Each structure stands twice: as C-alpha cells, then as structure tokens.
Amino acid sequence: MLLIHDALCHPLGEFYAPARGFVSIMAAKVVVTDLRSRLKEAATSRRAVAFGIASVDAADAMPRVKIGFTVNRWTEPIRKSMPEAMSAIVYGIPSTDDADELEVRRSSGYLSYPGYLPLSIIARDLIAILKNEGWRATYPSELVHHKSLAVLAGIGSYGKNSLIISPKHGPWLRFGVVVTDAPLKPDEPFAEDLCGRCTRCVRACPAVALKPYAVDPDRCLVGAGELENPPKELRPLLAVHEPKLTPAARVMCTRCQMACPYTPTERKRMVFSMGRDSKGKTGKRS
DSSP: OOOOTTOEEOTTSSEEETTTEEEOHHHHHHHHHHHHHHHHHHHHTTTOOEEEEEEHHHHHTSOOOEEOTTTOEEOOOGGGTOTTOOEEEEEEEEOOSGGGGEEEEOTTSOEEOGGGHHHHHHHHHHHHHHHHTTOOEEOOOTTSOHHHHHHHTTSOEEOTTSSEEBTTTBTOEEEEEEEESSOOOOOOOOOOOSOTTOOHHHHHOTTOOEETTEEOTTTOHHHHHTSSSOOGGGHHHHHHHSOEEETTEEEOOOHHHHTSTTSOHHHHHOOOEEEEOTTSOEEEOO
16 A cells, blocks of 8 residues: 655645655545554554544643652653654553552662553554554653543543543553654544542542642652652551552552542452451452
8 A cells, every 4th residue: 555654745635756646635544544443453452442543733732731759840742752743642551450550669769560561562563563654653752641642532531530531441541652743533532521520539539639630749649659768647548558569569559540430340349459367358458
C-alpha cells in the first residue's frame, strides 16, 4: 500500500508525491484507517483494553498542570520534544489484581512497577509498526499529561479521585502513549462527567488527600510511600493501606479506587491477603 506521509499537499486538493504522481485523498484515508486498525490490534493483543487517538493540536492547547509527588514539575506540550507530532496514540491496560499494584524499590533506589510492564512492550510494538510504514514515532516526554490525553482520546472522564474513570473498567486503567507524525483521525473527547454528585472516593481516602478532582500529593499514600522517609503522621496509615510483601516491595493504596461505583465486581475480590490471624480467619487490607 502506498505511503503518503512525505507527500506535498497540492493546491488541487490532492496529495502530490514527487516521482510517484498524484495520490487521491481517498487513498490517503485508506492508508491511515488501515494503519489505525493495525495499531489497535497490536495494542489489544498485548492486554490493552482501551485504545484511542488524540490530536496533538488539541493536546498542546490544554492548560499545563502541576505533576506532584516525586516529579514536582509542570506538564509540557508534546511538540516541545517532537515538533512534527500530529497524533497521540493512547492505550490502557487494566489493573485486575492487587499484584498489578506492586511497587518495588531496587538496590539503586529506582522504583519499578511490574504490573505496568505491558505498557512499554505495547509502545515498542506500536513504534515498530509506525516506523516500518515510514512514519516517525516515539515515547513522549514524561512530562506529557497522560490523563488529559486519555480524555481527549475518548477513553474516560477525569474523576474526583484525579484518575481517569472508564465506564467499563472504572479507575483501573494504566496508560501508555506513543506520539507520531502520522495524521491519524482523532477520537471524540470523552465529554460526560461520570462522577456526578458521587463523592465516595473523597470520603474513602484514609489520609484525607482528596478534594473533588484534585489530590494533595503531600498526603496521598501512594506518593508518600515512594519516599524513603515518609512523614511520621502518615506512617501508621501506610502500614495498614500499603502492606509490604518484602522490605523493598509494597502494594500501593487503592482505597479511592475501590470506593468508586464503576469498579468492576471481580476487581474488588482480587485483593492482597494479610494471611490468617490467630482464629484462622483470612485477613485483607482494609
């Protein structure tokens, strides 16, 4: 199939590829549509359950936001690192078990998240497909706001727990992004506010870190648990809501997610067991 990414836009309303002749706009649409289907298939074959395309024009027009926790920096536009970018491919994998919420502190101090590994594998595959077709593609900067892109790509709404909520998967999607100069058709942004009047997540937070649509990074247990010396006042809460499997591995807090009415019933069952108490009863983190 003929590629047109390096074609010149001709005044007659057709693409003109040097030394190839005219390529109709209809043919260009077929190429891009076929490419989108292949990208989606590649992502879903690697555990992705959500897939969408966001326009880089729309993404870079979004207001900048402050990323808290250990990052503590403002978001950046996609085109700061890839000026020719046209499309942002957004995909999400589900957290179906507390095992997907593990954080491991390696000997070097680096934090790794085993449950998130499929995200990088999917990105590798998508980049390979795009490059094989002659397009440029890469990972975005870590300061590109994935949550805003997920909303623009039609995947879900920004929730009161500051997570993306999907109608089917609730707040349990973990996102990856690939940016490219391929002019893929963007999806319609997700316009519905799924939270409505619900404030279950805000009330469920054991550290009182949530206000509707905002999280206090200095109080959120997930962020506090990343610190080698978390605040003393939060340590008792971390012991209860972020149990350690080993001295270097912990299960991140999911209280606000469990409280969400969009959380799948099966996900509520797949929680870390604290073993059996003296009466032989199985305990679970609360």
